Amino acid sequence: MFTSLLDHIQKFITLDFEEIDILESKLSLSKIKKKEHLLKEGQVCNTMYFITNGCARQYIINPRGTEQTLQFAIENWWITDYLSYHNNTPSHFYIQTVENCEIIALEKNTLESILIQIPKLERYFRIVSQKSFGATQMRIKFLFTMSAEERYNHFKNQQPDFVQRVPQYMLASYLDFSAEFMSKIRAGKV
Secondary structure (H helix, E strand, O other): OOHHHHHHHHOOOOOOHHHHHHHHHHOOEEEEOOOOEEEOOOOEOOEEEEEEEOOEEEEEEOOOOOEEEEEEEOOOOEEOOHHHHHHOOEOOOEEEEOOOEEEEEEEHHHHHHHHHHOOOHHHHHHHHHHHHHHHHHHHHHHHHHOOHHHHHHHHHHHOHHHHHHOOHHHHHHHOOOOHHHHHHHHOOOO
């Protein structure tokens, strides 16, 4: 039931059978329907979400009232509002499922308990956080240094499945241009 998470953890650290049993006893798998919110702006985020199947996104509503996608999470990716989670403050973000999802939701208190019982998981979560932060840095670099068309082509080459999987307006907002401009790029009119 938790194979994908355990496989992901085992890429970075080794757990023995007893540790796996402890971890599995604290986890639960949930099925969430497409377009449901896991977090809304103003709520305090107390949960980290591991996507075992499906796709979710983190977004804001900008001053013009338009949704701006900041991050996607697909199978074997974590998604949360790290600042709200860490500081116990209201979130500035929404987290919503893009597809029907199966997720492992790890509440803050549960995670803290697990980390006391299995200290080596601290290393796993540090690595995951570092990788996430590095990906965010690269995304910011691409936003500042690439044209809209270059960002689309780079993303399409790096994540070809995403282009077919994610609604075009969400992908356009993630790449920081309009859905209309996305249509022009895809049609080769740019």
